[in-house]
Amino acid sequence: MQAKTNDTTVARGREAETRAAAHLEKCGLRLVDRNFRVRGGEIDLIMRDGRTLVFVEVRQRSRGDFGGAGASITAAKQRRIVLAARHWLARHGDCACRFDCLLIDDERLEWLRDAFAGDA
Template identity: 80%
Template sequence: MQVKTNDTTTTRGREAETRAARHLECGGLRVVERNFRVRGGEIDLICRDGKTLVFVEVRQRSRSDFGGAAASITASKRRRIVLAARHYLSGKADCDCRFDCVLIDGERLEWIRNAFAADD
């Protein structure tokens, strides 16, 4: 199935990632990659915070009927992010890394550093 470029969900997702990237850059991070995908996982943004690699999950919700953006980052979703991060790190020199989340609920944006660990 091919995703249409004018699909509103896809467009809103891209806009949320762009908004999150700008916010992180204002906070001192440097975006090095977007939408890193491997079989079984994806990372929305990969950033540098000094020498630390930061794997960022961006979640947006326009309504909080089902718990908002934070509630949508399930244990299964975290496992898929960690899987993708391990693929990204394979073959690279040892470096510190962390997992952050940018949560967008309506107009409110929240950046959570160290939102979860690889062994959660």
């Protein structure tokens, strides 16, 4: 039974990332990479906003019991995202970047630009 729950969670996560990417593309950003993983970290979406590279964490929550989607981006999670971003930049070249979050609470999307600093 556990595998079925995980499959559903993964499918919902992919759906949220696809929805987030579409929203950001409508806002003028361009998708560069998706689900970049290294040991110790992952980045959901990597987008380009003009000359700026944007590392995007997508968080979805269907219930607000524990503070909603935004509350789930802890300092530890931020460190893992920054770690993965450093690896991506080392492979692809250093450039100006920022860390955004796209929060999905129920059906509402909220885009937080510069949600946290790269020294997290």
